Amino acid sequence: MIFQGKPGGVEGFVPDCLIFDVDGVLIDSSASYPEMIRIAVEREWEAAGFIADAPGYSAPLDAVFKRHGGFNDDAHIAWGLLNIMASRDHGSGRLSECAPAPAELETIIFRCDTGSARRWLEKNYAERFPLGRVAEKCMEIYHGSGGRPGVYTTEKPMLNAWWGDLPLPAYVFTGRSSSEWELAKVMLSWGDFPDERAVTSDSGMLKPSPEGLEHICRRFGHETPLFFGDTASDRMSFEAFGKGGFVAIGNNLGNWTPNFPCVRDALSNLIGWRG
Secondary structure (H helix, E strand, O other): OOEOOOOOOOOOOOOOEEEEOOEOOOEEOOOOHHHHHHHHHHHHHHHOOOEOOOOOOOHHHHHHHHHHOOOOOHHHHHHHHHHHHHHOOOOOOEHHHHOOOHHHHHHHHOOOOOOOHHHHHHHHOOOOOOHHHHHHHHHHHHHEEOOEEOHHHHOEEOOOOOHHHOOOOEEEEOOOOHHHHHHHHHHHOOOOOOHHHEEOHHHOOOOOOOHHHHHHHHHHOOOOEEEEEOOHHHHHHHHHHOOOEEEEEOOOOOOOOOEEOOHHHHHHHHHOOOO
16 A cells, blocks of 8 residues: 555555665755765866856755656766756856756756656766766765865764664665765664665665665565655655555655654654654
């Protein structure tokens, strides 16, 4: 049964496990990944000989990408934005003149199929900024390099509870790489979380595909997972999977029910867990 209804759930639906996205659900990364993208865009724009006379990223632009569904990888967002902006340059090279406003960005990426954002970008925009280089720079900014602290140090846990104390078997389906997930585990004090219970981007099972959910349920014998996510790509993964329930966390999916400001409130209201 699809779990979309009033808080308290759908009559007859009983979850048999909990599957968590990480960013925006277990970890507050609102000050890390957007900042990583901003710094990467500004540095790469200047390295290409352009003029970074404006912020390279903003919260309104981040919200547009997160609502789309196809842009789940933050390094891909930085890479895509750089190449979109380069296509808009008419000679000044000024970031302030090439950066799209949020409404413009929404119009631009509206044409992109949610399941193939990278292919759409490669087909429609010249790769003035190579993906490999941009992704490498993003990871340097995230983890830290050259004596500079990584932006991951600004992150905070959103659930102060050990995974083993949760009321149902717990799993993770995240767009983070394994190294990024390891940092999240430290912040959550989940250092003993079993590797086999987490699907990261290194697996190749990427949102908005349902493969991560399918893998977890098939391997561990679950039929009715309760999946907690905060972006369109999470919701689309669940809808493609077609079983269990989906709970929206935060503000990105305001039209979805149930929706809670934090995962602790969701667990308390939906399955009565007090922690």
